[in-house]
Amino acid sequence: MNSAVDTFARDRLPAAADLPEFVFDLPELEALQGPVRLNAATELLDARVAAGQGARTCLIGGDGRRWTYAQVQQQVNRIANLLVLELRLIPGQRVLLRGANSPMLAMAFLAVIKAGGIAVGTMPLLRARELKGIIEKAQVNLALCDARLAAELEAAAVGTPSLTRVMLFNDVTASPLEQAAARQSDQFTACDSAADDICLMAFTSGTTGQPKAAMHFHRDVIAACRCWPAHVLRASPDDIFIGSPPLAFTFGLGGLLCFPMAIGAATVLLEKATPDVLLAAVQQHRATVMFTAPTSYRAMAAQVPKFDLASLRKCVSAGEALPAATRQLWKDATGITIIDGIGSTELFHIFVSADELQARGGATGVPVPGYRACLLDDHGKEVPRGTVGRLAIRGPTGCKYLDDDRQKTYVQNGWNLTGDAYLIDADGQYVYQARTDDMIISGGYNIAGPEVESALLLHPAVAECGVIGQDDEQRGQIIKAIVVLRPGHTGDAAMTAALQDFVKQTIAPYKYPRAIEYRDSLPRTETGKLQRFRLRQG
Ligand code: 3UK
Numbered sequence: 001m002n003s004a005v006d007t008f009a010r011d012r013l014p015a016a017a018d019l020p021e022f023v024f025d026l027p028e029l030e031a032l033q034g035p036v037r038l039n040a041a042t043e044l045l046d047a048r049v050a051a052g053q054g055a056r057t058c059l060i061g062g063d064g065r066r067w068t069y070a071q072v073q074q075q076v077n078r079i080a081n082l083l084v085l086e087l088r089l090i091p092g093q094r095v096l097l098r099g100a101n102s103p104m105l106a107m108a109f110l111a112v113i114k115a116g117g118i119a120v121g122t123m124p125l126l127r128a129r130e131l132k133g134i135i136e137k138a139q140v141n142l143a144l145c146d147a148r149l150a151a152e153l154e155a156a157a158v159g160t161p162s163l164t165r166v167m168l169f170n171d172v173t174a175s176p177l178e179q180a181a182a183r184q185s186d187q188f189t190a191c192d193s194a195a196d197d198i199c200l201m202a203f204t205s206g207t208t209g210q211p212k213a214a215m216h217f218h219r220d221v222i223a224a225c226r227c228w229p230a231h232v233l234r235a236s237p238d239d240i241f242i243g244s245p246p247l248a249f250t251f252g253l254g255g256l257l258c259f260p261m262a263i264g265a266a267t268v269l270l271e272k273a274t275p276d277v278l279l280a281a282v283q284q285h286r287a288t289v290m291f292t293a294p295t296s297y298r299a300m301a302a303q304v305p306k307f308d309l310a311s312l313r314k315c316v317s318a319g320e321a322l323p324a325a326t327r328q329l330w331k332d333a334t335g336i337t338i339i340d341g342i343g344s345t346e347l348f349h350i351f352v353s354a355d356e357l358q359a360r361g362g363a364t365g366v367p368v369p370g371y372r373a374c375l376l377d378d379h380g381k382e383v384p385r386g387t388v389g390r391l392a393i394r395g396p397t398g399c400k401y402l403d404d405d406r407q408k409t410y411v412q413n414g415w416n417l418t419g420d421a422y423l424i425d426a427d428g429q430y431v432y433q434a435r436t437d438d439m440i441i442s443g444g445y446n447i448a449g450p451e452v453e454s455a456l457l458l459h460p461a462v463a464e465c466g467v468i469g470q471d472d473e474q475r476g477q478i479i480k481a482i483v484v485l486r487p488g489h490t491g492d493a494a495m496t497a498a499l500q501d502f503v504k505q506t507i508a509p510y511k512y513p514r515a516i517e518y519r520d521s522l523p524r525t526e527t528g529k530l531q532r533f534r535l536r537q538g
Pocket residue numbers: 204205206249250251252317318319320321322340341342343344345346348349350364418419420432435527
Protein backbone atom coordinates (compact mmCIF):
# COMPACT_ATOMS: atom_id res chain seq x y z
CA MET A 1 0.00 0.00 0.00
CA ASN A 2 1.43 3.32 -1.02
CA SER A 3 0.90 6.12 1.45
CA ALA A 4 0.49 8.96 -1.04
CA VAL A 5 -2.97 10.47 -0.68
CA ASP A 6 -2.17 13.00 -3.37
CA THR A 7 -1.17 10.73 -6.26
CA PHE A 8 0.02 13.40 -8.73
CA ALA A 9 3.64 12.17 -8.74
CA ARG A 10 2.85 8.44 -8.49
CA ASP A 11 0.43 8.73 -11.42
CA ARG A 12 3.20 10.29 -13.50
CA LEU A 13 5.86 7.63 -12.96
CA PRO A 14 7.11 6.11 -16.23
CA ALA A 15 5.18 3.10 -17.55
CA ALA A 16 6.52 -0.20 -16.19
CA ALA A 17 8.09 -1.05 -19.57
CA ASP A 18 10.12 2.18 -19.48
CA LEU A 19 11.52 1.72 -15.98
CA PRO A 20 15.11 0.61 -15.49
CA GLU A 21 15.64 -2.83 -14.06
CA PHE A 22 16.33 -2.48 -10.36
CA VAL A 23 18.93 -4.88 -8.94
CA PHE A 24 19.63 -5.42 -5.25
CA ASP A 25 22.99 -7.15 -5.55
CA LEU A 26 24.30 -6.70 -2.01
CA PRO A 27 23.04 -8.48 1.12
CA GLU A 28 22.41 -5.09 2.75
CA LEU A 29 20.13 -4.07 -0.15
CA GLU A 30 17.90 -7.14 -0.10
CA ALA A 31 15.63 -5.85 2.67
CA LEU A 32 14.77 -2.79 0.54
CA GLN A 33 13.02 -4.83 -2.18
CA GLY A 34 9.36 -5.56 -2.38
CA PRO A 35 6.43 -4.30 -0.36
CA VAL A 36 8.20 -3.03 2.74
CA ARG A 37 7.62 0.09 4.82
CA LEU A 38 10.39 2.66 4.88
CA ASN A 39 10.65 6.36 5.61
CA ALA A 40 14.07 7.70 4.64
CA ALA A 41 14.03 10.49 7.24
CA THR A 42 13.10 8.08 10.03
CA GLU A 43 15.85 5.74 8.94
CA LEU A 44 18.51 8.47 8.86
CA LEU A 45 17.46 10.40 11.96
CA ASP A 46 15.16 8.57 14.37
CA ALA A 47 17.06 5.30 14.13
CA ARG A 48 20.22 7.09 15.27
CA VAL A 49 18.50 8.65 18.28
CA ALA A 50 16.76 5.37 19.12
CA ALA A 51 20.17 3.69 19.14
CA GLY A 52 21.18 5.98 22.00
CA GLN A 53 23.35 8.26 19.86
CA GLY A 54 21.20 11.39 20.10
CA ALA A 55 24.00 13.36 21.76
CA ARG A 56 26.31 13.07 18.74
CA THR A 57 26.76 16.17 16.60
CA CYS A 58 24.73 16.04 13.39
CA LEU A 59 24.61 19.48 11.73
CA ILE A 60 27.05 22.38 12.01
CA GLY A 61 26.21 25.77 10.52
CA GLY A 62 28.74 28.04 8.83
CA ASP A 63 28.38 30.26 11.92
CA GLY A 64 29.53 27.35 14.10
CA ARG A 65 26.09 26.59 15.59
CA ARG A 66 25.85 22.86 16.31
CA TRP A 67 22.81 20.60 16.34
CA THR A 68 22.95 17.14 17.90
CA TYR A 69 20.95 14.28 16.37
CA ALA A 70 18.42 14.66 19.21
CA GLN A 71 18.09 18.40 18.59
CA VAL A 72 17.70 17.86 14.86
CA GLN A 73 15.03 15.25 15.57
CA GLN A 74 13.07 17.66 17.77
CA GLN A 75 13.26 20.51 15.29
CA VAL A 76 12.38 18.23 12.36
CA ASN A 77 9.36 17.00 14.34
CA ARG A 78 8.24 20.57 15.01
CA ILE A 79 8.55 21.50 11.33
CA ALA A 80 6.73 18.29 10.34
CA ASN A 81 3.89 19.14 12.74
CA LEU A 82 3.73 22.62 11.29
CA LEU A 83 3.59 21.20 7.76
CA VAL A 84 0.80 18.78 8.56
CA LEU A 85 -1.26 20.65 11.15
CA GLU A 86 -1.01 24.27 9.99
CA LEU A 87 0.07 24.11 6.35
CA ARG A 88 -2.19 21.10 5.73
CA LEU A 89 0.41 19.03 3.89
CA ILE A 90 -1.04 15.78 2.58
CA PRO A 91 1.25 12.79 1.83
CA GLY A 92 2.39 12.92 -1.79
CA GLN A 93 2.19 16.71 -2.08
CA ARG A 94 5.23 18.59 -3.37
CA VAL A 95 7.11 21.02 -1.16
CA LEU A 96 9.58 23.35 -2.83
CA LEU A 97 12.73 24.03 -0.81
CA ARG A 98 14.87 27.03 -1.50
CA GLY A 99 17.96 28.27 0.25
CA ALA A 100 21.72 28.18 0.39
CA ASN A 101 23.01 25.17 2.36
CA SER A 102 22.24 25.60 6.05
CA PRO A 103 21.04 23.47 8.98
CA MET A 104 17.51 24.91 8.61
CA LEU A 105 17.36 23.92 4.94
CA ALA A 106 18.58 20.42 5.83
CA MET A 107 15.97 20.08 8.56
CA ALA A 108 13.25 21.30 6.19
CA PHE A 109 14.22 18.51 3.72
CA LEU A 110 14.05 15.92 6.49
CA ALA A 111 10.73 17.24 7.82
CA VAL A 112 9.06 17.15 4.40
CA ILE A 113 10.20 13.56 3.86
CA LYS A 114 9.26 12.49 7.37
CA ALA A 115 5.75 13.90 6.87
CA GLY A 116 5.31 11.98 3.60
CA GLY A 117 5.72 15.01 1.35
CA ILE A 118 7.90 15.14 -1.75
CA ALA A 119 10.88 17.45 -1.37
CA VAL A 120 11.61 19.55 -4.46
CA GLY A 121 15.02 21.17 -4.04
CA THR A 122 15.86 24.24 -6.09
CA MET A 123 19.25 25.79 -6.81
CA PRO A 124 19.75 29.08 -4.95
CA LEU A 125 20.72 31.00 -8.11
CA LEU A 126 17.54 30.15 -10.04
CA ARG A 127 15.48 33.14 -11.12
CA ALA A 128 11.70 33.54 -11.11
CA ARG A 129 11.34 32.26 -14.66
CA GLU A 130 13.11 28.97 -13.92
CA LEU A 131 11.37 28.56 -10.55
CA LYS A 132 8.04 28.99 -12.27
CA GLY A 133 8.90 26.16 -14.66
CA ILE A 134 9.63 23.90 -11.69
CA ILE A 135 6.51 24.93 -9.77
CA GLU A 136 4.35 24.19 -12.80
CA LYS A 137 6.03 20.95 -13.77
CA ALA A 138 5.96 19.55 -10.21
CA GLN A 139 2.63 21.21 -9.36
CA VAL A 140 4.24 22.43 -6.16
CA ASN A 141 1.77 22.89 -3.30
CA LEU A 142 3.84 24.71 -0.74
CA ALA A 143 7.27 26.24 -0.36
CA LEU A 144 9.78 26.70 2.45
CA CYS A 145 12.21 29.42 1.48
CA ASP A 146 15.20 31.21 2.97
CA ALA A 147 14.04 34.77 3.63
CA ARG A 148 17.01 36.19 1.71
CA LEU A 149 15.93 34.36 -1.46
CA ALA A 150 12.22 35.14 -1.19
CA ALA A 151 11.96 37.78 -3.92
CA GLU A 152 12.43 35.50 -6.94
CA LEU A 153 10.13 32.88 -5.44
CA GLU A 154 7.40 35.41 -4.78
CA ALA A 155 7.69 36.62 -8.37
CA ALA A 156 7.52 33.00 -9.58
CA ALA A 157 4.45 32.26 -7.42
CA VAL A 158 2.33 34.81 -9.27
CA GLY A 159 -0.01 32.93 -11.58
CA THR A 160 0.88 29.44 -10.30
CA PRO A 161 -2.38 28.32 -8.68
CA SER A 162 -1.03 25.07 -7.20
CA LEU A 163 1.36 26.94 -4.89
CA THR A 164 -0.80 28.30 -2.10
CA ARG A 165 1.48 28.56 0.92
CA VAL A 166 5.03 29.98 1.24
CA MET A 167 6.83 30.08 4.56
CA LEU A 168 10.18 31.79 5.14
CA PHE A 169 13.07 30.71 7.35
CA ASN A 170 16.55 31.97 8.32
CA ASP A 171 15.25 35.53 8.65
CA VAL A 172 17.56 37.73 10.73
CA THR A 173 14.75 39.23 12.79
CA ALA A 174 11.50 37.34 13.24
CA SER A 175 11.71 34.16 11.18
CA PRO A 176 8.16 32.91 10.47
CA LEU A 177 9.05 29.23 10.03
CA GLU A 178 11.13 28.99 13.20
CA GLN A 179 8.51 30.91 15.21
CA ALA A 180 5.65 28.79 13.97
CA ALA A 181 7.67 25.62 14.52
CA ALA A 182 8.42 26.67 18.11
CA ARG A 183 4.68 26.48 18.88
CA GLN A 184 4.55 22.86 17.74
CA SER A 185 5.21 19.65 19.64
CA ASP A 186 8.63 18.04 19.27
CA GLN A 187 6.95 14.64 18.93
CA PHE A 188 5.81 13.51 15.49
CA THR A 189 4.87 10.12 14.12
CA ALA A 190 6.47 9.70 10.71
CA CYS A 191 4.34 9.01 7.67
CA ASP A 192 4.14 5.23 7.33
CA SER A 193 5.50 5.30 3.79
CA ALA A 194 6.17 2.41 1.47
CA ALA A 195 9.79 1.89 0.39
CA ASP A 196 8.65 2.79 -3.12
CA ASP A 197 6.79 5.96 -2.24
CA ILE A 198 8.32 9.02 -3.90
CA CYS A 199 10.13 11.34 -1.47
CA LEU A 200 12.21 13.54 -3.78
CA MET A 201 12.04 15.31 -7.12
CA ALA A 202 15.48 16.35 -8.30
CA PHE A 203 15.43 18.70 -11.23
CA THR A 204 18.34 17.96 -13.54
CA SER A 205 21.11 20.46 -13.71
CA GLY A 206 20.85 19.93 -17.46
CA THR A 207 21.97 22.90 -19.43
CA THR A 208 19.61 22.80 -22.36
CA GLY A 209 15.93 22.22 -23.00
CA GLN A 210 13.02 21.83 -20.63
CA PRO A 211 13.86 20.83 -17.05
CA LYS A 212 13.41 17.16 -16.18
CA ALA A 213 12.35 16.03 -12.73
CA ALA A 214 14.08 12.82 -11.60
CA MET A 215 11.94 11.20 -8.91
CA HIS A 216 13.35 9.08 -6.11
CA PHE A 217 11.73 6.65 -3.70
CA HIS A 218 12.48 6.47 0.02
CA ARG A 219 14.40 3.27 -0.69
CA ASP A 220 16.56 4.99 -3.33
CA VAL A 221 18.00 7.34 -0.73
CA ILE A 222 18.76 4.51 1.70
CA ALA A 223 20.10 2.21 -1.04
CA ALA A 224 22.49 4.96 -2.17
CA CYS A 225 23.77 5.26 1.42
CA ARG A 226 24.59 1.54 1.44
CA CYS A 227 26.53 1.49 -1.86
CA TRP A 228 29.19 4.09 -2.65
CA PRO A 229 29.58 5.61 0.86
CA ALA A 230 29.84 2.23 2.58
CA HIS A 231 32.07 0.54 0.02
CA VAL A 232 34.19 3.27 -1.55
CA LEU A 233 34.21 6.35 0.69
CA ARG A 234 34.28 4.32 3.93
CA ALA A 235 34.04 7.32 6.26
CA SER A 236 33.75 6.83 10.02
CA PRO A 237 31.21 8.14 12.56
CA ASP A 238 33.86 10.55 13.82
CA ASP A 239 34.26 12.21 10.44
CA ILE A 240 33.17 15.79 9.83
CA PHE A 241 31.86 16.26 6.28
CA ILE A 242 32.11 19.57 4.40
CA GLY A 243 31.81 20.79 0.83
CA SER A 244 30.26 22.99 -1.79
CA PRO A 245 27.45 21.22 -3.70
CA PRO A 246 23.96 22.57 -2.93
CA LEU A 247 21.50 20.25 -1.18
CA ALA A 248 19.24 20.81 -4.21
CA PHE A 249 21.84 18.84 -6.23
CA THR A 250 21.79 15.15 -5.31
CA PHE A 251 25.64 15.21 -5.18
CA GLY A 252 25.23 17.58 -2.21
CA LEU A 253 22.09 16.01 -0.71
CA GLY A 254 23.85 12.65 -0.54
CA GLY A 255 27.37 13.75 0.25
CA LEU A 256 26.59 16.52 2.70
CA LEU A 257 23.42 15.23 4.39
CA CYS A 258 22.31 11.64 3.82
CA PHE A 259 25.73 9.94 3.84
CA PRO A 260 27.06 11.54 7.04
CA MET A 261 23.71 10.94 8.77
CA ALA A 262 23.64 7.31 7.68
CA ILE A 263 26.72 6.65 9.83
CA GLY A 264 26.11 9.12 12.67
CA ALA A 265 28.80 11.55 11.49
CA ALA A 266 28.64 15.37 11.51
CA THR A 267 28.30 17.68 8.51
CA VAL A 268 29.17 21.35 8.09
CA LEU A 269 26.63 23.19 5.91
CA LEU A 270 28.12 26.36 4.42
CA GLU A 271 26.02 29.01 2.71
CA LYS A 272 28.93 30.00 0.57
CA ALA A 273 31.70 27.59 -0.40
CA THR A 274 33.92 29.34 -2.90
CA PRO A 275 37.49 27.98 -2.84
CA ASP A 276 38.92 30.40 -0.24
CA VAL A 277 35.85 30.14 2.01
CA LEU A 278 35.85 26.35 1.80
CA LEU A 279 39.52 26.05 2.79
CA ALA A 280 39.05 28.46 5.71
CA ALA A 281 36.03 26.45 6.84
CA VAL A 282 37.95 23.16 6.72
CA GLN A 283 40.52 24.74 9.03
CA GLN A 284 37.91 26.30 11.33
CA HIS A 285 35.73 23.19 11.72
CA ARG A 286 38.55 20.62 11.54
CA ALA A 287 36.64 18.97 8.69
CA THR A 288 37.82 15.57 7.52
CA VAL A 289 35.80 14.60 4.40
CA MET A 290 35.34 17.08 1.56
CA PHE A 291 33.02 17.08 -1.49
CA THR A 292 33.49 19.50 -4.34
CA ALA A 293 33.91 19.77 -8.12
CA PRO A 294 37.14 19.35 -10.14
CA THR A 295 37.51 23.07 -10.92
CA SER A 296 37.21 23.87 -7.25
CA TYR A 297 40.11 21.53 -6.41
CA ARG A 298 42.15 23.18 -9.13
CA ALA A 299 41.40 26.67 -7.83
CA MET A 300 42.04 25.67 -4.21
CA ALA A 301 45.35 23.86 -4.80
CA ALA A 302 47.34 27.09 -5.05
CA GLN A 303 45.87 28.40 -1.78
CA VAL A 304 46.48 25.30 0.31
CA PRO A 305 49.70 26.60 1.94
CA LYS A 306 47.76 29.49 3.52
CA PHE A 307 45.63 27.14 5.64
CA ASP A 308 46.02 24.41 8.24
CA LEU A 309 44.30 21.47 6.58
CA ALA A 310 45.81 18.75 8.77
CA SER A 311 42.32 17.47 9.70
CA LEU A 312 41.41 16.66 6.07
CA ARG A 313 41.64 12.97 5.15
CA LYS A 314 39.27 12.21 2.26
CA CYS A 315 38.43 14.38 -0.78
CA VAL A 316 35.70 13.53 -3.27
CA SER A 317 35.31 14.95 -6.76
CA ALA A 318 32.26 14.61 -9.01
CA GLY A 319 30.11 16.58 -11.41
CA GLU A 320 32.49 16.42 -14.33
CA ALA A 321 35.63 14.53 -15.29
CA LEU A 322 38.63 15.00 -12.99
CA PRO A 323 41.64 15.84 -15.18
CA ALA A 324 44.83 13.96 -14.24
CA ALA A 325 46.60 17.32 -13.86
CA THR A 326 44.09 18.46 -11.22
CA ARG A 327 44.39 15.18 -9.32
CA GLN A 328 48.18 15.64 -9.28
CA LEU A 329 48.02 19.31 -8.20
CA TRP A 330 45.85 18.36 -5.22
CA LYS A 331 48.05 15.42 -4.32
CA ASP A 332 51.16 17.63 -4.41
CA ALA A 333 49.45 20.34 -2.34
CA THR A 334 47.83 18.15 0.32
CA GLY A 335 49.18 14.63 -0.02
CA ILE A 336 45.59 13.42 -0.52
CA THR A 337 44.51 11.21 -3.45
CA ILE A 338 41.12 12.45 -4.64
CA ILE A 339 38.28 9.92 -4.82
CA ASP A 340 36.66 10.57 -8.21
CA GLY A 341 33.19 9.25 -8.93
CA ILE A 342 30.62 9.65 -11.67
CA GLY A 343 27.05 10.03 -10.52
CA SER A 344 23.87 11.53 -11.88
CA THR A 345 20.67 13.15 -10.74
CA GLU A 346 18.76 10.23 -12.31
CA LEU A 347 20.64 7.58 -10.31
CA PHE A 348 20.82 9.80 -7.20
CA HIS A 349 24.55 9.38 -6.63
CA ILE A 350 27.87 7.81 -7.63
CA PHE A 351 27.94 4.48 -9.56
CA VAL A 352 31.49 4.27 -10.96
CA SER A 353 34.36 5.32 -8.71
CA ALA A 354 37.71 4.37 -7.20
CA ASP A 355 38.91 4.66 -3.62
CA GLU A 356 42.28 6.18 -2.71
CA LEU A 357 44.14 2.91 -3.30
CA GLN A 358 42.59 2.10 -6.69
CA ALA A 359 42.49 5.67 -7.99
CA ARG A 360 44.44 6.31 -11.17
CA GLY A 361 44.99 9.57 -13.03
CA GLY A 362 42.69 9.91 -16.00
CA ALA A 363 40.33 7.07 -15.01
CA THR A 364 37.06 7.33 -13.09
CA GLY A 365 37.27 3.85 -11.54
CA VAL A 366 35.17 0.69 -11.52
CA PRO A 367 31.48 -0.06 -10.92
CA VAL A 368 30.53 0.69 -7.31
CA PRO A 369 29.40 -2.39 -5.32
CA GLY A 370 25.63 -2.61 -5.76
CA TYR A 371 25.83 -1.35 -9.37
CA ARG A 372 26.55 -3.13 -12.66
CA ALA A 373 28.02 -1.27 -15.61
CA CYS A 374 28.76 -2.01 -19.24
CA LEU A 375 29.50 -0.13 -22.45
CA LEU A 376 27.05 -0.44 -25.32
CA ASP A 377 27.21 0.39 -29.02
CA ASP A 378 24.45 2.18 -30.91
CA HIS A 379 22.50 -1.08 -31.25
CA GLY A 380 22.60 -1.87 -27.54
CA LYS A 381 25.31 -4.52 -27.89
CA GLU A 382 28.31 -4.59 -25.58
CA VAL A 383 31.45 -3.19 -27.23
CA PRO A 384 34.76 -5.10 -27.17
CA ARG A 385 37.24 -4.21 -24.41
CA GLY A 386 39.22 -1.06 -25.23
CA THR A 387 36.51 0.34 -27.52
CA VAL A 388 34.54 3.49 -26.76
CA GLY A 389 30.89 2.82 -25.90
CA ARG A 390 27.90 4.33 -24.14
CA LEU A 391 27.94 3.89 -20.36
CA ALA A 392 25.00 1.76 -19.18
CA ILE A 393 24.17 1.26 -15.49
CA ARG A 394 21.88 -0.93 -13.41
CA GLY A 395 21.52 -0.80 -9.66
CA PRO A 396 19.09 -0.35 -6.80
CA THR A 397 18.41 3.25 -7.96
CA GLY A 398 17.50 4.39 -11.46
CA CYS A 399 15.88 6.94 -13.70
CA LYS A 400 12.21 7.76 -13.08
CA TYR A 401 11.34 11.04 -14.79
CA LEU A 402 8.08 12.76 -13.96
CA ASP A 403 5.89 12.55 -17.05
CA ASP A 404 8.63 12.88 -19.65
CA ASP A 405 9.22 11.27 -23.05
CA ARG A 406 12.95 11.53 -22.47
CA GLN A 407 12.57 8.52 -20.11
CA LYS A 408 12.87 6.37 -23.26
CA THR A 409 16.22 8.01 -24.06
CA TYR A 410 17.73 7.56 -20.58
CA VAL A 411 16.38 4.04 -20.03
CA GLN A 412 16.68 1.40 -22.76
CA ASN A 413 16.22 -2.33 -22.21
CA GLY A 414 16.38 -1.84 -18.47
CA TRP A 415 19.73 -0.02 -18.58
CA ASN A 416 20.22 3.59 -17.50
CA LEU A 417 22.14 5.32 -20.31
CA THR A 418 23.85 8.27 -18.71
CA GLY A 419 24.83 9.96 -21.99
CA ASP A 420 28.54 9.45 -21.38
CA ALA A 421 31.11 7.84 -23.69
CA TYR A 422 33.62 5.64 -21.85
CA LEU A 423 36.17 2.96 -22.55
CA ILE A 424 37.37 0.17 -20.28
CA ASP A 425 41.16 -0.04 -20.22
CA ALA A 426 43.40 -3.08 -19.75
CA ASP A 427 43.11 -2.86 -15.93
CA GLY A 428 39.32 -2.83 -16.07
CA GLN A 429 39.15 0.87 -15.15
CA TYR A 430 36.47 3.03 -16.79
CA VAL A 431 38.08 5.94 -18.66
CA TYR A 432 35.83 8.91 -19.37
CA GLN A 433 35.80 10.24 -22.94
CA ALA A 434 33.07 12.87 -23.27
CA ARG A 435 29.33 13.33 -23.20
CA THR A 436 28.18 11.24 -26.17
CA ASP A 437 26.77 14.32 -27.90
CA ASP A 438 30.00 16.27 -27.27
CA MET A 439 32.29 13.87 -29.17
CA ILE A 440 34.09 15.85 -31.86
CA ILE A 441 34.52 14.39 -35.34
CA SER A 442 37.42 16.05 -37.10
CA GLY A 443 39.06 14.87 -40.32
CA GLY A 444 37.41 11.49 -39.81
CA TYR A 445 38.72 11.02 -36.27
CA ASN A 446 36.57 10.82 -33.13
CA ILE A 447 38.10 13.14 -30.57
CA ALA A 448 36.96 13.65 -26.97
CA GLY A 449 37.20 17.29 -25.86
CA PRO A 450 38.05 16.41 -22.21
CA GLU A 451 41.19 14.53 -23.32
CA VAL A 452 42.49 17.63 -25.08
CA GLU A 453 41.49 19.72 -22.03
CA SER A 454 43.43 17.36 -19.75
CA ALA A 455 46.51 17.78 -21.93
CA LEU A 456 46.25 21.58 -21.94
CA LEU A 457 45.75 21.65 -18.15
CA LEU A 458 49.20 20.09 -17.77
CA HIS A 459 50.73 23.29 -19.16
CA PRO A 460 51.78 25.68 -16.38
CA ALA A 461 50.25 28.75 -18.08
CA VAL A 462 46.76 27.25 -18.27
CA ALA A 463 44.32 27.96 -15.42
CA GLU A 464 41.16 26.56 -17.04
CA CYS A 465 40.09 25.48 -20.51
CA GLY A 466 37.26 24.07 -22.58
CA VAL A 467 37.56 22.23 -25.88
CA ILE A 468 34.81 22.06 -28.49
CA GLY A 469 34.32 21.18 -32.15
CA GLN A 470 33.96 24.18 -34.43
CA ASP A 471 32.31 23.64 -37.81
CA ASP A 472 34.80 23.59 -40.65
CA GLU A 473 34.18 23.09 -44.34
CA GLN A 474 37.20 20.91 -44.96
CA ARG A 475 37.37 18.76 -41.85
CA GLY A 476 33.73 18.74 -40.74
CA GLN A 477 34.88 20.13 -37.40
CA ILE A 478 38.14 21.44 -36.04
CA ILE A 479 39.29 21.30 -32.45
CA LYS A 480 38.99 24.65 -30.76
CA ALA A 481 40.25 25.42 -27.27
CA ILE A 482 38.99 28.27 -25.12
CA VAL A 483 41.70 28.99 -22.56
CA VAL A 484 41.87 31.01 -19.35
CA LEU A 485 45.53 31.79 -18.61
CA ARG A 486 47.09 32.04 -15.18
CA PRO A 487 48.00 35.58 -14.08
CA GLY A 488 51.20 36.85 -15.72
CA HIS A 489 50.68 35.15 -19.10
CA THR A 490 49.51 36.70 -22.37
CA GLY A 491 47.30 35.07 -24.97
CA ASP A 492 49.32 35.99 -28.06
CA ALA A 493 50.49 34.09 -31.14
CA ALA A 494 53.55 32.81 -29.31
CA MET A 495 51.40 31.37 -26.52
CA THR A 496 49.10 29.73 -29.07
CA ALA A 497 52.06 28.10 -30.83
CA ALA A 498 53.49 26.97 -27.49
CA LEU A 499 50.20 25.41 -26.34
CA GLN A 500 49.68 23.69 -29.70
CA ASP A 501 53.18 22.20 -29.56
CA PHE A 502 52.63 21.15 -25.98
CA VAL A 503 49.45 19.25 -26.83
CA LYS A 504 51.11 17.57 -29.84
CA GLN A 505 53.82 16.29 -27.52
CA THR A 506 51.40 15.14 -24.83
CA ILE A 507 48.73 13.27 -26.86
CA ALA A 508 48.33 12.10 -30.47
CA PRO A 509 49.23 15.13 -32.61
CA TYR A 510 46.02 15.06 -34.69
CA LYS A 511 44.12 16.03 -31.51
CA TYR A 512 45.83 19.41 -31.12
CA PRO A 513 43.62 22.52 -31.09
CA ARG A 514 43.85 24.26 -34.46
CA ALA A 515 42.15 27.31 -32.97
CA ILE A 516 42.74 28.79 -29.52
CA GLU A 517 40.73 31.64 -28.04
CA TYR A 518 41.59 33.36 -24.76
CA ARG A 519 39.02 34.44 -22.22
CA ASP A 520 38.91 35.68 -18.61
CA SER A 521 36.52 32.97 -17.43
CA LEU A 522 34.47 30.02 -18.68
CA PRO A 523 30.69 29.61 -18.46
CA ARG A 524 29.78 27.10 -15.75
CA THR A 525 26.59 25.81 -14.14
CA GLU A 526 25.91 26.19 -10.44
CA THR A 527 27.01 22.58 -10.10
CA GLY A 528 30.47 23.32 -11.52
CA LYS A 529 29.95 21.94 -15.02
CA LEU A 530 31.47 23.59 -18.04
CA GLN A 531 28.69 24.74 -20.41
CA ARG A 532 30.15 23.52 -23.69
CA PHE A 533 27.01 24.47 -25.60
CA ARG A 534 27.63 28.10 -24.61
CA LEU A 535 31.22 27.86 -25.82
CA ARG A 536 29.91 26.50 -29.12
CA GLN A 537 27.54 29.46 -29.43
CA GLY A 538 30.68 31.64 -29.45
C1 3UK B 1 28.89 14.07 -15.61
C2 3UK B 1 31.00 13.14 -14.63
C3 3UK B 1 33.00 12.43 -15.54
C4 3UK B 1 28.46 12.93 -16.51
C5 3UK B 1 26.23 13.97 -9.84
C6 3UK B 1 27.71 12.78 -8.36
O1 3UK B 1 26.95 15.29 -11.69
C7 3UK B 1 26.01 14.73 -11.12
O2 3UK B 1 24.73 14.73 -11.63
P1 3UK B 1 24.19 15.51 -12.91
O3 3UK B 1 22.84 14.98 -13.20
O4 3UK B 1 25.19 15.16 -14.11
C8 3UK B 1 25.48 13.84 -14.48
C9 3UK B 1 26.55 13.86 -15.55
O5 3UK B 1 27.69 14.63 -15.11
N1 3UK B 1 29.73 13.61 -14.50
C10 3UK B 1 29.42 13.59 -13.19
N2 3UK B 1 30.46 13.14 -12.46
C11 3UK B 1 31.46 12.84 -13.34
N3 3UK B 1 31.76 12.93 -15.72
N4 3UK B 1 33.51 12.12 -14.32
C12 3UK B 1 32.79 12.31 -13.20
N5 3UK B 1 33.31 12.02 -11.99
O6 3UK B 1 28.29 13.43 -17.79
C13 3UK B 1 27.13 12.51 -15.88
O7 3UK B 1 26.31 11.78 -16.78
O8 3UK B 1 24.32 16.98 -12.69
C14 3UK B 1 27.50 13.51 -9.52
C15 3UK B 1 26.69 12.51 -7.50
C16 3UK B 1 25.41 12.95 -7.79
C17 3UK B 1 25.18 13.68 -8.97
N6 3UK B 1 23.91 14.13 -9.21
